[in-house]
Amino acid sequence: MNPNRSPRALLGNLAVGLGLLLIALLLLRLHLGERWWPAAPLASQWWMALAALVVYAAACFALWWCTRQRDDDNGDSNEPPILVAWSSQTGFAQQLAQRTAAHLRAAGHKTRLRAIDQVDAALLSSSRQALFVAATTGEGDPPDHALAFLSRVMPTPLQLPQLQYAVLALGDKTYEHYCAFGHQLDEWLRTHGAQPLFDTVEVDNADADALRHWQQLLGQLGGEASHASDWSAPAYQPWLLRQREVLNPGSIGGKVFHLQLQPTTGTLPAWQAGDIAEIGPRQSADAVMQWLQANRFDAATVLADGRTLADALARSYLPDGADNHDANTLAASLKPLPHREYSIASMPGEGSLQLVLRRQLRPDGTPGLASGWLCDYTQIGDSIDLRLRSNSNFHPPANDTPLILIGNGTGIAGLRAHLRARIDAGAHRNWLLFGERNAAHDFHFGAELQRWQREGGIERLDTVFSRDDGQFHYVQDALAAHSDVLRQWLDDGATLLVCGSLQGMAPAVDKVIIDAIGADAHQALRIAGRYRRDVY
Numbered sequence: 216m217n218p219n220r221s222p223r224a225l226l227g228n229l230a231v232g233l234g235l236l237l238i239a240l241l242l243l244r245l246h247l248g249e250r251w252w253p254a255a256p257l258a259s260q261w262w263m264a265l266a267a268l269v270v271y272a273a274a275c276f277a278l279w280w281c282t283r284q285r286d287d288d289n290g291d292s293n294e295p296p297i298l299v300a301w302s303s304q305t306g307f308a309q310q311l312a313q314r315t316a317a318h319l320r321a322a323g324h325k326t327r328l329r330a331i332d333q334v335d336a337a338l339l340s341s342s343r344q345a346l347f348v349a350a351t352t353g354e355g356d357p358p359d360h361a362l363a364f365l366s367r368v369m370p371t372p373l374q375l376p377q378l379q380y381a382v383l384a385l386g387d388k389t390y391e392h393y394c395a396f397g398h399q400l401d402e403w404l405r406t407h408g409a410q411p412l413f414d415t416v417e418v419d420n421a422d423a424d425a426l427r428h429w430q431q432l433l434g435q436l437g438g439e440a441s442h443a444s445d446w447s448a449p450a451y452q453p454w455l456l457r458q459r460e461v462l463n464p465g466s467i468g469g470k471v472f473h474l475q476l477q478p479t480t481g482t483l484p485a486w487q488a489g490d491i492a493e494i495g496p497r498q499s500a501d502a503v504m505q506w507l508q509a510n511r512f513d514a515a516t517v518l519a520d521g522r523t524l525a526d527a528l529a530r531s532y533l534p535d536g537a538d539n540h541d542a543n544t545l546a547a548s549l550k551p552l553p554h555r556e557y558s559i560a561s562m563p564g565e566g567s568l569q570l571v572l573r574r575q576l577r578p579d580g581t582p583g584l585a586s587g588w589l590c591d592y593t594q595i596g597d598s599i600d601l602r603l604r605s606n607s608n609f610h611p612p613a614n615d616t617p618l619i620l621i622g623n624g625t626g627i628a629g630l631r632a633h634l635r636a637r638i639d640a641g642a643h644r645n646w647l648l649f650g651e652r653n654a655a656h657d658f659h660f661g662a663e664l665q666r667w668q669r670e671g672g673i674e675r676l677d678t679v680f681s682r683d684d685g686q687f688h689y690v691q692d693a694l695a696a697h698s699d700v701l702r703q704w705l706d707d708g709a710t711l712l713v714c715g716s717l718q719g720m721a722p723a724v725d726k727v728i729i730d731a732i733g734a735d736a737h738q739a740l741r742i743a744g745r746y747r748r749d750v751y
Contacts (some may be wrong), residue, residue, distance in 0.1 A: 296325040298345040300334050302396065304358040307421065308350040308385055314446065315346055315383075318433050332363040336371045342378055344412070344436075349400050350385040355392025357399070369403055378409040381416075381436075383429050388419045402738070410722055412436065414608065414748050423447040424604050427493070431556050435717070435751060444532075444551045451495045451600035453479045456593050457567060466656040467682070470574045471625060472590045473560075473659075475567040476599060483563045488632040489609030489712075489749065492570060493554045495600030496585040497529040499592040510537040518546050530600075555585035556604070558629035558714065558749060562636050568601075571628035571659065609712065609749045614642035617709035619701070621724055623650040623690050626715025627659045629749050633712060634664075638672035646675040646704060650690030650720070654680045675700075691723035698731040705732060710745045717750040 297319055301312035309330075316326040329338070331347070339345070352358050357365060382404075384397020394417045401415045413432050418425040427445055458475040477483065503525050507514050514525040524542050531549035540548065561569035574590045575583030582591050593599065611633055612618060618637060620630045627649060637645055647664065651657035658664075658678065668676045677697065679687045687693040694701060705711070713724055728746070729737045740746035 294325060295341065295343045296327040298327045298329065298334070298338065298342040299348070300329050300331050300345065301348040302331040302358045302361040302364075303348075303350050304352040305350070308348045308358075311383065311385075311426070312346075312348040315348065315429075315433060318430065319436070330360060332360045334364060334368065336368055336373055339368070339373065339375060339378065345378060345380045345409075346383070347380065347397070347400050348383045348385070349394075349397040351387075351390075351392070351394055351396040354390060355395035357396040361396065373407045375404065376408040376410075378404070379412050380404050380409050381412040381432070383416050383418065385418045385421075393417070393419075405738075406734075413717060413750060417608075427554065428491075428556065428604070430553065432751075434553060445553050448551060449493050449495065449554050449602040451493075451602050454568070454599045454601040455479055456589075456595055456597050456599055459590070459593075459595065462571070462659045463656045466652060468573075468652050468657065469576065470590070471657075471659060472572055472574060474570045474572070474589060475561075476570070476601065477567050479598070483566070483568070484603060485563055486559060486568075486603050487605070488559075488562065488611050488636040489606050489629060490559050491556050491604040491606045492559050492568060493556055493602040493604050494585060494589065495530065495554055495602075496552050496588040497592070497600075498531075498533060498552075499587065500529070502533065503528045506533050512537065512542065512545075516542045519543050520546075522546075552584065554602075556751075558626075558632070559603075560628035560631045562632060562639065564639065565635065569628075571625045571631075573625050606749065609714075609747050611636060612710040612745070614640045616642075617644040617646070617704050617707050618642070619646045619648075619704055619709050619711045621648045621690060621694065621711070621713045622715040623720045624715055625659075626720075626750075629714040630712070631660055634667065634673065638667060643671050643674060644709075645673050646677075646700075646709075647673055648677045648679070648690050648693055650679040650681065650693075652680060652682045654678070654683055689723065690720060691727050694724060695727045695730070698727070701728070701731050705736075705740070705745075708745075710747070711740065713746075713748045713750065715750060721748060721750040 299312050299316045299319070301308045303309040303312075312328060316328045319326050327338075327342075331349075349361075350358055382397050382401045384394035384401075386394035386397070394415075397415055397417070401411070405411065416425055416429045416432070418429075423446075427447060427449065430446055454476045455478075456474065457477050458473075460473050462471045462473050504514065506528060507525065512524055514523065516524040518524060518527060524546065527546045527549060531551050534545075534549065537545055557570045557572055559568060560571050561567060570589075572586055572589060575586045577583060581587070589599070609629065614637065618633065620633060622630045630647065630649070634645060634647065637643070649664075651659070654661075657680065664673065664676060667673045677693050679685065679690045679693045681688055687696060711728070713721055715721065725737075728740075732740075737746070
């Protein structure tokens, strides 16, 4: 966050300072001449002063104890703690780092929370995962206390191939060098061999959308066990589920569903290719009814806010018990379910908002929270809580720019939206590389993609199916084999978009690109915005 204070804040600080100075001058008069009281204090006054001193010391100790930097011992003892480092000028980045660490601890991970000036080369070398919450101050400068890290650690010839990291960059878009220190950290870590868990998340003046996105990514890192509600709840709108079908019947993998939704108003809002749908999941009706019966509550109980108790429970984590609460007290104590994010697979001109998601299963075989709600529990015509979020980092380039699209699995959703938008705009210089398990079952939108290629909407289409006999095993293998084509397209000014699996595909594709064009050219692509990723 930018530390420059407003004139009103500066005037307030000046007024407080002048007031303190006036009090000091008035007290000083008591020590001058013979005005000072000559008698010794009474014994009771000594005891009162001593008691006040003890209370002050205890308060200082309690404050230190609550805010001290400490390692957390929860989780697997063999798992190195996740380093959460913050650089802050105003304290906001520190607060976000503390929330980040608490989120991970709730998921059972050990954490190590540190100010960035307490991070040295040895700590980085011993860490396996690190999250940095980095503020930028002034015209692109790091916070004051980060200077020690820049002078002592950054010049060190470190090699960090074992380190996976992510950066939450805080800044202010009204300044020229937006989120500069966060990007400086990201570039330095990449240069020294560290592997990004996901791309840098930029936050403009505490933007709630960006912070919810960071929390969503933390949920993927920490697992669903974290039971953490959104830091700021999305303002959902009601949409209706109009159609749902399985895209991969007979697949050896998890079922992939294609959903079509429309707003209850009937009028589709505008969005761009690359944008995100935030979904508010709910508990299944059976799970809610079982809880109500076990705790002897009536599902039809109307709360003070007009909702039924069953509806409040459906949108929340189900508590272990009711603890003899009445319905309204119980409802006030509920923790809302966090949102889930999905790439939008369609454009408004197609008449519906379309999603592609894989049905996830928990270790006990029950459906996952959001995928279970969307794929198993809802019925056609049911209401879905949904909010659109702009994802400027994954928006399309100009129509006259060649476009390379790379993805696997359900990552086809975001790539399909880009292709649909490009074809509608008459931009046909498109190259799609897509990978999945089996061509017979997992070629999502296969007939449509092949038709677009025949009609000239896709100039080049390369598919890889890992469980079939073929020339290539994974999509990154096909990209490496066609590195000469990759270089030619990039020389022609192409933008490269990657959508799909964070584990395996995305870092492997990143390595192929570096091998094909070199680290400096790879970095130049990122800086120019010609290499963008939406990975999960």
